[in-house]
Amino acid sequence: MRVLIRADASHAIGSGHIARCLTLATVLRNGGAEVAFACRELPGHMLDRLATQGWRTYRLPADTGTATIDIEAALPWQADIDALQAQLAAGERFDWVIVDHYGLGHQWQTAARQWAPRIAAIDDLANRRHAVDLLLDQNFSGTAGAYAPWIDTKCRGLFGPRFAMIRDEFKREPVPVRALARRVLVNFGGFDAAGETWKAMQALQGINGLEVDFVAGTGNPEWERMQAMAHGQSDWRLQTHTEQFAELMAKADLFIGAGGGTSWERAALGLPTISIAVAGNQQANGECMAAVGAHLYLGPRETVSVESLRQAISVLVSNQGLRQSFAERSRSLVDGLGVQRVAAALAGEFIQLRPATMDDARLLFDGRNAEAVRRWSVQQDSIGWSSHLIWLASTLANPQRLLLVAQALDGPIGVLRYDLDGVRAEVSIYLFEGRFGLGWGRVLLSLGEGFIQRHWPQLRTIEAQVMPDNQASIKLFRDGGYEQADCRFERALKDHPHD
Structure with a gap:
């Protein structure tokens, strides 16, 4: 089985699309499939990392004929198709094309059938038409009803946390919930262009007795100020990237971060979380998870102040019962087999x-x-x-x-x-x-x-x-x-x- 994945990463888009597709690609490759990635060379792209890890890559030009920086805005689909066509060998065929991109909808998907008989989409928004054979939305907010106006009745839907795509390293024993939280992990995605890590630093300053790990990309707009503040805190560690993220999560008592794909990794570990939506596509899922008692959701980043975050941290640090409740409820949502289910749905055609x-x-x-x-x-x-x-x-x-x-x-x-x-x-x-x-x-x-x-x-x-x-x-x-x-x-x- 040959699979082509079309997804992008950048300082504005973040790394979440590539990260979840990489999780799926790894399972597919382990099952005997050949997988390739097609990505634009945007600032902060991950093409070099993908190539280093042994993935076949197709590099598309960053310029798509639009100056928008809105990660949910539609791309000129024909220009994107033309750019991909220029990279692929004449007559090259795949069994599946998987697109994980808010800017590419039904027109792009229909045109991509020149390379594959089957098209799949990974989505979070339920706000545009799809012309696909399979659609995945692993979030609570993704339901058959939400996508009914946007997909054909013959399209197979994979909806909800049952299909959450998490890596193997997050399938481990649950995080122990101690009487008093002592260790905190802060991460707002691979780039954190919104600068929420800096907000968390300010909120944590002055709360004594906490050991804190901050993981934030160098593209962070507040990087220099964060370095200066972390330098003065003996129990703080600031790093741009880590290959031991699962280990850091397993050692933490509390997580502060965004409402993207990491939500399901935290849920699998039962790691109590304070969540802030850093993009519009994270809001509905953050609200749904809060409604079932899986985490503390503070709202969109624009509405969350340093003081409100500090108060939330102070409450959870000392409230073992609340953290225990979050841990148990979140673990009940994710069994760690979601990516295998998605891979099975793709491979089932063969x-x-x-x-x-x-x-x-x-x-x-x-x-x-x-x-x-x-x-x-x-x-x-x-x-x-x-x-x-x-x-x-x-x-x-x-x-x-x-x-x-x-x-x-x-x-x-x-x-x-x-x-x-x-x-x-x-x-x-x-x-x-x-x-x-x-x-x-x-x-x-x-x-x-x-x-x-x-x-x-x-x-x-x-x-x-x-x-x-x-x-x-x-x-x-x-x-x-x-x-x-x-x-x-x-x-x-x-x-x-x-x-």
């Missing part, structure tokens, strides 16, 4: 279903005997090797039974079994170790439905039986369009090849 053979005997034996699979099977005891071989040989010779293996770029995903009875078939499904909870089940059901309709054109109905306590499978079949009657599910097939 899953291959094939009939099983005797060469799959060991794969099927290990998969069926896994504890997570046996727990929800009618027969919960382990199956012996000899019995398994006899069963597999019998299954493969049975024209009324179809056993399918689902294969992705990085290995097998799961197994589907169909048993035919006239114009009806019963389906059984299980996933292999490491594939649970990522959305693969629904992908397999959909692919399997098309496969068996071609294999058994007379088929009219698919049935399934689920153990009463197996909530994951119950949800799977409900979401897959099956009608439920007690522990049995049934789906009528609408498209019949011979009708």
